Amino acid sequence: MARILTGIQASGRPHLGNILGAILPAVKLSQKPDNQSFLFIADLHSMTTIKDAKLMQENTRAVAAAWLACGFDADKNYFYRQSRLAGFHTELMWYLCCQTPFPMLSNALSFKDKSDRLSDVNAGLFTYPVLQAADILMYQANFVPVGKDQKQHLEMSKDMAASFNRTYGEVLTLPEPLIDESVMVIPGTDGTKMSKSYNNYIDVFLDEKPLLKSIKSIVSDSTPLEAPKNPDTDITFKLFSLVANQNEIGELRQNYLRGGFGYGHAKQLLFEKLWTKFEKERDIFNYYMKNEAALEEKLQEGEAKAKDIAEQTMKEVRKVLGFA
The missing domain is CATH 1.10.240.10 (Tyrosyl-Transfer RNA Synthetase)
Structure with missing residues (x-):
């Protein structure tokens, strides 16, 4: 059985571009009987740009509700918030940081795009690819669906895992990118790519x-x-x-x-x-947005399942590091 992992930042309510370009293709993958899907809300990653706690909570709820509304089966698969397993993710991130050369991170697109404005770059953004690697390697994912613009980060995750394994033994699964060449680029209301940052999106969950x-x-x-x-x-x-x-x-x-x-x-x-x-989808989305307890129950059930796998991975990692 293949493990497929997808992370979504808590940057706001998913729009039509997110649904057609990412959510529905990932849900389709999760419905195949031979796949085991891990879907997490990357709220720790979102902290590199979002500093408002209330907004972060609202965004997290909206992202979770949208995925459930679009058919993601949280009972069959794994559905969780990154922050609720932060101890595992950040611990593995530190171990990987100690294996990752500085030039690799300085060449990451997430950093290079802002390297001419270093005052805008926080340490979280610089080490973003390492936390991303920890997110993937924690659950021994075989495949990670990515767009072409994220392929570099996935390759970095694979390199970090390979470096760790060369040093300490075969502990971490090397992930492979899953790139769907047919994935659509959805135009926004102004003709450029639909994006919240461009304010050109269509929210199908609106009244x-x-x-x-x-x-x-x-x-x-x-x-x-x-x-x-x-x-x-x-x-x-x-x-x-x-x-x-x-x-x-x-x-x-x-x-x-x-x-x-x-x-x-x-x-x-x-x-x-x-x-x-x-x-x-709109009815289900509104149900979960209005019934926080029902949404919280789904997330907590998923977090309990994900925790079991994270604990097993970290047990093996600590053992080879001599921390057992």
């Missing part, structure tokens, strides 16, 4: 009026209502194509090409599609 308002903000050109339009360059059409079936996409394409059909009409169709397509 009816705010959801419609966000969809109406999608950028479109000034082609007159009566004129034909190019669906392949329109953001609304691209988003609709990601959630609709082939017949619906073909019909909308013909509406664009024949003219007499405005972008406002297309946005209304996109709203209706998102409203109905994610109706069940």
